[in-house]
Amino acid sequence: MNRNLFDSYLESMNFLNEVSINYPSAISFASGRPYKDFFNVESAISGIKSYVKANKPEKQSTDEFFNHLGQYNKTKGIINESISRLIYNDEQIAANPEDIIMTDGAQEGMAIIINTLFSSPDDVLLVSDPSYIGFIGYAKIAGIPIHAIHRNNSSTDLDHLENTIQELLKRGKKPRAIYEVPDFHNPTGSYMPLNARKRIIELAEKYDFYIIEDNPYGYFIYDVEKIPTLKALDRYKRVIYLGSFAKTIFPSLRLGYLLVDQKIKSGNKVYNLVDECKKVKSFITVNTSTLLQAMAGSILQQENYSLKSFCRLKVEYCKKNRDAMVNAVKHFFGSDQEWQRPAGGFFMMMDIPFPISDNQILECAEKHSVIFCPMYMFYLDKTKGANQIRLAFSNLTTDEIELGIERLAGFLIKKNAWRNISCLR
Ligand SMILES: Cc1ncc(COP(=O)(O)O)c(C=O)c1O
Structure with a gap:
């Protein structure tokens, strides 16, 4: 540490x-806060009732279902199916709801994945420099060895990334993951070009590391053609995807999600990485507030599982x-x-x-x-x-x-x- x-x-x-x-x-x-006049908090709160109406099992009374929402609940969350539909519709990401974990903002997703992926003192986290303070700050608090990779005008410098990986491997280190914000990077504002997206995925496959893709700004695209997310391009299951509702709904919802569809090996056994993440989450926040999930779930149902027009x-x-x-x-x-x-x-x-x-x-x-x-x-x-x-x-x-x-x-x-x-x- x-x-x-x-x-x-x-x-x-x-x-x-x-x-x-x-x-x-x-x-x-x-401050990179979203503009509050669009929040519509009151309507989101009344969405809890709509969620109950739409999702209550026939045999349960409304009171019982409300009380069920008041109880501790599933560690992975209760609106995972809706998230799977959302990211399929808006990002063409095909995800099994079982591979999704609802989180307390993207920030908790970062904490979960960092705590899950990094276990050996030789594991190294790669980040393009500069990067989002929330991710690096948490990795520092967790005591993870971090290695900076240069950036060019539009993305991580992938030649520097490859050279650095080779150097680290020679020194017996294990580059375990790289953190990326391809869509309108915080702090530089850049948009990673398609060829760089394809190449970083190939590098991840070649050198056996994960890409942690954080995408809170993807909906905020102005006058360019949309480029697919890394996760949508991911043929090898190298990309772990972080979503957030802080900018699309409002930040105090503190709601995000983590898509982890990888398998990992330990000894002769193969595990689902998402289950390891679930274990970690169960000791961080136990479960994400079901009331807040109900608010977001109701918006997603009303919007037919797309936030584009919302x-x-x-x-x-x-x-x-x-x-x-x-x-x-x-x-x-x-x-x-x-x-x-x-x-x-x-x-x-x-x-x-x-x-x-x-x-x-x-x-x-x-x-x-x-x-x-x-x-x-x-x-x-x-x-x-x-x-x-x-x-x-x-x-x-x-x-x-x-x-x-x-x-x-x-x-x-x-x-x-x-x-x-x-x-x-
Ligand atoms: C790149 C990036 N990721 C994540 C977040 C925070 O997400 P959340 O509020 O869902 O924790 C921000 C907020 O500024 C951000 O810029």
């Missing part, structure tokens, strides 16, 4: 939360915000700057001409009323990300985005570091 709770990586979320709390009137590009307005809203951000960045920083136009998701990355520090983030919040996320927070390699920031556009209005980018330009000009700002209003 290689755990250090004082690791600075684990402090970053607290730091940003504190900045947001201390400067509540600042425009925050830091999410349409949210997706349009985020697309408008993405456009507002891209246009504002272009306006204030010029098209010659290294700016990116994310094809989906909640985030855009921007290069800035000087290394940013925690103190400058505080200064920007205090004097310019705008908060952003420095990219160094997401990197394992602490020599990287100093000149990059992440801008989230999901939880703001277009007016706030325009004003926020103007304020950001003001901060950068004041630092006298951005000489190319040509068109400040």
Whole structure:
């Protein structure tokens, strides 16, 4: 076990939360929260009654079925069949409901799979660097050896991945899994191309490792053609798939799922990996709240097991915000700057001409009323990300985005570091 709770990586979320709390009137590009006006919580709560009506066995009274929902319940969950239909309809993923575990958000799925897969001190977790803090943070808390793989503009650098695997194998290490967010990666916003998706699956088969695919942003696709998920392309059962309802329904539901259809060998015996995950879950959260599953289950039944039209307005809203951000960045920083136009998701990355520090983030919040996320927070390699920031556009209005980018330009000009700002209003 290689755990250090004082690791600075684990402090970053607290730091940003504190900045947001201390400067509540600042425009925050830091948080990748979904926009709350779309939540419709009351209707989701009344969905529990609809769920009871639609799912109560004939022989049971309504009271009895409600009480059944109040009891401890199946570790794997009660709406697995609905999830299987959902991912088949929306992602063309064919899944046996028995291979699905309902989780307390994708975050619990991460904890379960990390605790299930990593047992030997020689097992290594590979992550493309930078990556989502929630996954890496948990792996660090669990004391798992982590190895960073470089990223290029659109995905993990697969040549570096292959070279690293060969190196690790030579040293007697076992690359056990790689963590990937192919659809609108957090924090870079990138969309993994099809050829890279196919190649990483081939590498997983060749070198015998798993791919943990985390897909909370897949519905938020704007103006590009959809590329199949890794799981939909997975011919070899190499991909373990994590889903989340935090962005599609609302985050306080704390509901996600884990699809694990692999077999594993121990001695002469072959086990279903999902059953090992179930064991681990039974000691983490016992079972995911059946009331919350009933809320989501009712939405899925009403929507005929597809969330595409349910999410349409949210997706349009985020697309408008993405456009507002891209246009504002272009306006204030010029098209010659290294700016990116994310094809989906909640985030855009921007290069800035000087290394940013925690103190400058505080200064920007205090004097310019705008908060952003420095990219160094997401990197394992602490020599990287100093000149990059992440801008989230999901939880703001277009007016706030325009004003926020103007304020950001003001901060950068004041630092006298951005000489190319040509068109400040
Ligand atoms: C890549 C990624 N995975 C997972 C999550 C969290 O999912 P959940 O709220 O379902 O735990 C987030 C949230 O920001 C995320 O960006």
